[in-house]
Amino acid sequence: MIVSLFTVGLWPRTIIVVIFFALYQLAENYLLVPRVFRNTVDMPAAAVLLVALTGGTLLGLAGVIMAIPIAATIKVVLSPPPAKEPAARDGTRASTGATPATDLDSGRGKEPNASRGE
Incomplete structure (x- = not known):
């Protein structure tokens, strides 16, 4: 703003x-800021904005x-x-229905084929 004032004058560019x-x-x-902080x-x-305004009123920028x-x-x-997940009988977490991918699923952990003599 100061650069604009000294290079082109006050009106109209500095005002713009x-x-x-x-x-x-x-x-x-x-x-923008309330939405970012909300997430x-x-x-x-609204709570983020209210808290920021209250904090600013009480203690300024800090x-x-x-x-x-x-x-x-x-x-x-x-x-x-938060509610805890139910534990399985062996002490691990109970399954959520999704099966995790393992090496066996991708074929890398398969046993050698006995019919080919490997």
Whole structure:
């Protein structure tokens, strides 16, 4: 912006650059960042925005930076633990229905063919 001011004058290019950066900053702060953090910390976008605004009001820039991780930590601590998978009788996990691929499935672990004398 300063470069634009000294190279082309105040009107119209410098004003256009200032408006562009202001609109970009607003779009990033109110549209993009809440969606990215919602997916990252598994919280609704409105909650992320509210937490960031509250943190910024209380502690300024440091509050904004610290508020979202603190809120995500509180959410994890207060949420119930995930349900455990039922264990099989031999102490391993029960099968979920999908069979894992093994060397035998791909043919690499097959026994030598006895009819050919290998």
